[in-house]
Amino acid sequence: MPSILCEENDGIALVTINRPEVLNALNIDVLQRLSELLDALKTRESVRAVILTGAGAAAFSAGADIRYLHRATPLEVREYARLAVRITNQIEDLGKVTVAALNGYAYGGGLELAESCMLRIAARHAMLGHPEVRIGAVAGFGGTTRLPRLVGKGRAAEMLLRGRAVDAEEALKIGLVQGIADADQLMDETGTIVRDILQQSPAAVRLTWEALHRGLNMTLEESAALGADLFGLAASTEDFRTGTRAFIEKTRPAYRGR
Missing domain, CATH: 3.90.226.10 (2-enoyl-CoA Hydratase; Chain A, domain 1)
Structure with missing residues (x-):
């Protein structure tokens, strides 16, 4: 086997x-x-x-x-x-x-x-x-x-x-x-x-893990800056617009991984 x-x-x-x-x-x-x-x-x-x-x-x-x-x-x-x-x-x-x-x-x-x-x-x-x-x-x-x-x-x-x-x-x-x-x-x-x-946005999950994993090896200031950068990167995705629109309209987001 x-x-x-x-x-x-x-x-x-x-x-x-x-x-x-x-x-x-x-x-x-x-x-x-x-x-x-x-x-x-x-x-x-x-x-x-x-x-x-x-x-x-x-x-x-x-x-x-x-x-x-x-x-x-x-x-x-x-x-x-x-x-x-x-x-x-x-x-x-x-x-x-x-x-x-x-x-x-x-x-x-x-x-x-x-x-x-x-x-x-x-x-x-x-x-x-x-x-x-x-x-x-x-x-x-x-x-x-x-x-x-x-x-x-x-x-x-x-x-x-x-x-x-x-x-x-x-x-x-x-x-x-x-x-x-x-x-x-x-x-x-x-x-x-x-x-x-x-069920969450694939990009948001991936970037969150990157912020957490990489941030543990940085100073507090560097880690926070990384989180801000990755937040901005997440905002460039279609899923970010989908998620924020769903929140405003009180609907369930359908993420497409884009």
Whole structure:
């Protein structure tokens, strides 16, 4: 069976990490195939959103392939991590709505993939964490960068330094996930959220994500200026006129992505 599955329906691509026998651990094959698929989805006009999940009921992804790490050289480990970092950057810069549906364990590198998505929805039984220090390692796929931006430096430090996992309820409380659903309702709940975003102006959604994502790496003044610039850019679209006219006329806007 292929290690990555992709199913497209109504503009939404469901991407599934497909190694349930090892809790969807991320080996080289998974990462390479995922990178290739993301490149293809980025330019596929029929796809407006991507939902990333794991096969089976146990895990989204338990993270890096520890057996590979144990036998790999330091240079091989670095290249492996750089490939994973490139994938997280691909997800952030995809130009599509990206949501992780965490159907079970999301540990280490698996959680780092989820952290690069716009939003994360967790099954009620899911556990999330960065246990890397427990095997003498570092969260090297971007976790030390993204986790503190999501939950704050103090909470991130506590999770990363202790290697402690949190359940779905705590993850929601600290802002690591944005919703919880029963296991049999996870994909429906995730799909509802995605479709709600897709009802908005595509340009406004894309520019809002750019302002948020890029702005976090700027000073307050630079970030605010970027927001103003992107606001002006959004005003150049047909959708902006459609949305403002609908507000004035108290009708429902029908965005066309122009």
